[in-house]
Amino acid sequence: MENNELTIKTDKIYEGKILALKVDTVELANKKYSKREIVLHDPAVVIVAATEEDEIILIKQYRKAIDDSIYELPAGLIEYGENPKDAALRELEEETGFRASSIEYLSEFYTSPGFCNEKIHAFLAKDLKQVGQNLDEDENIEYSKVKLDQAIKMIKFGDIVDAKTISGILLYKEMVSEDANK
Secondary structure, eight states, X not given: OOOOOEEEEEEEEEEXXXXXXXXXXXXXXXXXXXXXXXXXXXXXEEEEEBOXXXXXXXXXXXXXTTTEEEEEOOEEEXXXXXXXXXXHHHHHXXXXXXXXXXXXXXXXXXXXXXXXXXXXXXXXXXXXXXXXXOOXXXXXXXXXXXXHHHHHHXXXXXXXXXXXXXXXXXXXXXXXXXXXXX
16 A cells, blocks of 8 residues: 655754654645654664573663653664664663673664654674673663563563563564574
């Protein structure tokens, strides 16, 4: 199904450090007009860090947008000129204090394409060595290790509610299941 919308006009509403907001006036296929509110967001990475003990590293941090502290996989923005793999290695070390000797691409996805263009690149990090956290000055992050089965239960019972974290954990679970069936 091809249903492109022709942008007639763009109004820039806000431009911040990591995102911008615009309103596009579009012409629809039926020749009517509509408005599209769009959040432009820098690309990011999410990392499933797996230990040799079949654990994954979760972080817990406060998120102002939902006014709660939640469990997440380590994640962060890709800096200008940085490739996603390097961003994943950097964010893993900064947020958890673990350095990975092995990193593998898993997938990429849009977080909420109905209104936002944020793309997240997912990676699996292994062969971890603890080197110490290097948090940004505005970050307060605790990390913990949980077994994969426990992480799946945390998703089922609503203890993990972050979409990128759920996606990363389920991608990793599928990968582990495929490896077990070979």
